[in-house]
Amino acid sequence: MAAPVGGGDSVDWGTIRADYGWQFPNDYKEFVAVYGMGSIGDSLFISTPPFSEYPYASHLLSETPYPPPGGLLCWGTNEGGDDFLWRCADADPEQWTIVIRTRDQTLHEYDMGIGEFLLNVISGNLVIPLTASLEIDPPVFETWREEDLRMKEEGELEGF
Template identity: 50%
Template sequence: MHHAVEQLLQLMPATPNGGDALDWDRVDAQFGWRLPSDYRDFVAAFGMGTINETLSIVTPPPSDYPYAHHLLYERTYPPADGLLLWGATDCADDFYWRCEDADPDRWTVAVRTRSNGWHDYPHGMTDFLLQLLSGRIKTPLNADLGIDQPPTFESWREEVQQLRESDDSGSFGY
């Protein structure tokens, strides 16, 4: 397991029903993308979900994912703009990989905020998250990640379950 994922697990424990087991060879064959190894370890430990109810992390679709949109939805490799979105906040902060190297383990993070433009970081995704959530990186986000408290992670499965429970009419159709 990638060292930053191990440290993230200590800082932000995974939920019991978190983590997604993806067939990465199938993802590569189906979508044409080979994704960074630290990200694959993050997905295995946490899966798709939300950090501190603010920062959503997207993944390729797990087999039981009920929606059409996901990390690689309508994205071809190599990306024309050199970017792949892997996360976003509810306040319009977007987190990308700069996919300019043929080796995805060398992709770095770029953050775009609506009010403060682009900011580049010489880290992979999980190293960046570890630095951000531990307060070692200060990025001018529009969202308040609440990093003054221990971070929490909520799996997409928990979010879907909450939607089901809150929908009295049962109209979500899952």
């Protein structure tokens, strides 16, 4: 999946750890640096912790203490009401696994990091049981900046 022009967000990971108590897997940090907050194919929205340009009130860590209740932290969603989470059972974020929680609360766990998971989903090597299928062919990433601009142009962000 091509990196978007002007993509990537500069998260101060040290501040995130100091302010919220969280540390994150390296592959997620790399994803955020290259792609940032946004969506794949307007189908899978990927969230980030707050950063200096962050325009929204809620974010990946909104009201989520460390360790999280139930050991799960949501990093993505789709329009079908499915959640993409980490199982944060280990103090070492490199050991976290991916969990999909469908709208009916069924859990599916994958023993891989977010980078490997997204690569397998985008390439079609991993088909996950979701409430709504992901529209990611071709896999295009739209940053939050691009989405805001598009929505303003379409009149969907009045007063933003």
